[in-house]
Amino acid sequence: MSLDSGPMRSEPVVQVQALVKRYGTKTAVDGLDLVARPGVTAVLGPNGAGKTTTVETCEGYRKPDSGTVRVLGLDPVGQAAQLRPRIGVMLQSGGVYSGARAEEMLRHVARLHAHPLDVDELIERLGLGSCGRTSYRRLSGGQKQRLALAMAVVGRPELVFLDEPTAGLDPQARRATWDLVRDLRADGVSVILTTHAMDEAEELADDVAIVDAGKVIAQGSPEELCRGGAENTLRFTGRPGLDITSLLKALPDDCSAAEVTPGTYRVDGEVGPQLLATVTSWCAQHGVMPDRIAVERHTLEDVFLELTGKELRS
Amino acid sequence: MTTATSPRTGRYAPRPGAAPLPRMIAAQAALETKMLLRNGEQLLLTVVIPTLLLVLFSSVDIVDTGAGRSVDFLTPGVLALAVMSTAFTGQAIATGFERRYGVLKRLAASPLPRWGLMTAKTASVLVTEVLQVVLLTVIAVALGWSPHGNPLAVVLLLVLGTAAFSGLGLLMAGTLKAEATLAAANLVFLLLLVGGGVIVPLDKFPSGAQGVLGLLPISALSDGLRDVLRHGAGMPWGDLGILAVWAVAGLAAAAKCFRWE
Numbered sequence: 001m002s003l004d005s006g007p008m009r010s011e012p013v014v015q016v017q018a019l020v021k022r023y024g025t026k027t028a029v030d031g032l033d034l035v036a037r038p039g040v041t042a043v044l045g046p047n048g049a050g051k052t053t054t055v056e057t058c059e060g061y062r063k064p065d066s067g068t069v070r071v072l073g074l075d076p077v078g079q080a081a082q083l084r085p086r087i088g089v090m091l092q093s094g095g096v097y098s099g100a101r102a103e104e105m106l107r108h109v110a111r112l113h114a115h116p117l118d119v120d121e122l123i124e125r126l127g128l129g130s131c132g133r134t135s136y137r138r139l140s141g142g143q144k145q146r147l148a149l150a151m152a153v154v155g156r157p158e159l160v161f162l163d164e165p166t167a168g169l170d171p172q173a174r175r176a177t178w179d180l181v182r183d184l185r186a187d188g189v190s191v192i193l194t195t196h197a198m199d200e201a202e203e204l205a206d207d208v209a210i211v212d213a214g215k216v217i218a219q220g221s222p223e224e225l226c227r228g229g230a231e232n233t234l235r236f237t238g239r240p241g242l243d244i245t246s247l248l249k250a251l252p253d254d255c256s257a258a259e260v261t262p263g264t265y266r267v268d269g270e271v272g273p274q275l276l277a278t279v280t281s282w283c284a285q286h287g288v289m290p291d292r293i294a295v296e297r298h299t300l301e302d303v304f305l306e307l308t309g310k311e312l313r314s
Numbered sequence: 315m316t317t318a319t320s321p322r323t324g325r326y327a328p329r330p331g332a333a334p335l336p337r338m339i340a341a342q343a344a345l346e347t348k349m350l351l352r353n354g355e356q357l358l359l360t361v362v363i364p365t366l367l368l369v370l371f372s373s374v375d376i377v378d379t380g381a382g383r384s385v386d387f388l389t390p391g392v393l394a395l396a397v398m399s400t401a402f403t404g405q406a407i408a409t410g411f412e413r414r415y416g417v418l419k420r421l422a423a424s425p426l427p428r429w430g431l432m433t434a435k436t437a438s439v440l441v442t443e444v445l446q447v448v449l450l451t452v453i454a455v456a457l458g459w460s461p462h463g464n465p466l467a468v469v470l471l472l473v474l475g476t477a478a479f480s481g482l483g484l485l486m487a488g489t490l491k492a493e494a495t496l497a498a499a500n501l502v503f504l505l506l507l508v509g510g511g512v513i514v515p516l517d518k519f520p521s522g523a524q525g526v527l528g529l530l531p532i533s534a535l536s537d538g539l540r541d542v543l544r545h546g547a548g549m550p551w552g553d554l555g556i557l558a559v560w561a562v563a564g565l566a567a568a569a570k571c572f573r574w575e
Binding site for chain 1: 319320321322323324325326327328329330331332333334337338341342345348349352353411412415416417419420422423424425426427575
């Protein structure tokens with residue numbers, strides 16, 4: 001996502017320095033540093049990495065054991081009264097009276113703000129109109145999520161914290177959430193979202209911070225993070241047993257090529273338009289029709305798994 | 315990598331700000347009251363049970379309420395019970411579940427300050443109590459009740475009683491699990507209903523127990539209301555004093571121990 005259409009890179013909206021937070025003997029956050037600039041920042045990490053604790057410290061729910069946290073330049077605990085009207089918070093779950101209706105609760109949160117969004121429009125946009133007179137406890141998981149999202153944005157905040165906003169949503173609701181996040185960003189609202197959905201981070205974030213074991217272990221734009229990994233791969237299929245020595249000659253020196261299984265060829269290197277053209281013209285010269293040709297880019301998922309390991313965590 | 319960007323519409327452009335405090339508190343109090351009146355179990359506790367007790371025990375001579383008409387004995391007790399049902403039992407259970415379901419947590423991130431939330435809760439309790447008092451008074455008068463006494467003393471007793479029960483209710487809601495609060499608040503309601511001079515005069519209990527039971531907030535409230543409304547007594551300072559001690563102790567403990575999550 002290019003930044004020229006969005007907010008300017010300026011003062012950080014969130015600044016976390018050497019944050020430590022323990023629960024009893026367990027260290028949830030262990031010297032975490034994070035700077036989030038205007039735009040969308042995704043905090044990505046496996047379960048138990050310390051994402052929620054970090055975000056909840058920014059929201060003023062938890063006092064750091066050590067380290068400093070500044071949100072919009074304010075101390076979330078000491079200057080909570082100034083900060084609260086300026087931020088929107090979506091909790092991972094709950095937050096609504098079990099007997100309240102979706103619209104009723106959203107209107108209530110709107111009433112606590114000076115210049116709220118149009119509630120009807122927000123209800124329509126997030127597809128909450130069908131909830132009607134249903135009380136919160138009888139809403140579906142997806143409806144509850146969307147209500148929580150609406151409650152986070154209705155007060156027209158400068159900065160929105162979304163804790164796993166699309167966990168458990170169906171694809172349509174997921175898209176609707178993504179679209180809203182993009183619109184918020186376009187209108188200059190900053191968003192901090194935690195997720196373990198890689199595609200979500202890739203789709204939405206200007207900046208991704210990968211958190212593991214209570215620390216940020218990598219941060220950058222999705223492109224930067226993906227570029228950091230190994231080279232890319234191009235695969236194509238053709239007749240088995242082609243002589244690839246002439247292909248190797250045509251390719252740049254730092255590329256390699258091989259027939260990995262009969263009829264499937266693989267080229268490793270800096271895959272760009274030029275390399276693709278080289279491969280296809282070689283195919284043309286040799287009368288090869290590449291039935292399938294695919295560029296395999298490193299996804300954020302590859303980077304994430306590389307950094308955090310592939311074993312299951314307990 | 316990113317497939318779409320949105321055009322700037324200005325619809326979501328930041329325009330943060332808290333609503334004026336009185337508006338926030340009024341909105342919160344209105345919502346809390348609505349939630350309470352919508353909740354069937356709460357209504358059973360705050361409206362149905364006091365009404366039934368008043369009608370039943372006034373019309374049928376089950377408990378010996380001493381000399382005079384039983385409605386004159388029962389009404390002050392039932393009014394005390396109504397205060398307890400709303401300020402203590404109802405508030406404890408509702409707040410316990412609000413804590414459990416993250417409502418208190420979510421509201422803590424809203425522009426409404428905590429004291430504003432507590433003010434709204436108190437206002438909601440008072441509104442409910444006014445409705446209860448009106449309803450019970452109408453029924454009692456229909457049953458032949460003729461109250462006496464200084465209205466100011468009655469109001470003072472009701473307010474101090476509310477403060478005492480609110481403190482205890484919030485202490486319970488803020489420290490126990492929601493299910494434990496539900497069970498304990500109902501149990502305490504039942505025990506105090508029987509042992510707090512509401513429908514059974516305290517002098518029916520052994521004299522050793524009377525002294526202890528008389529110090530309970532429900533006994534002080536029902537006894538004070540009875541002194542004023544039945545016997546036309548002046549300010550019941552003793553009962554007001556007991557209620558004040560409970561109020562200070564309960565609210566202080568709640569303020570100190572209340573956990574918001």
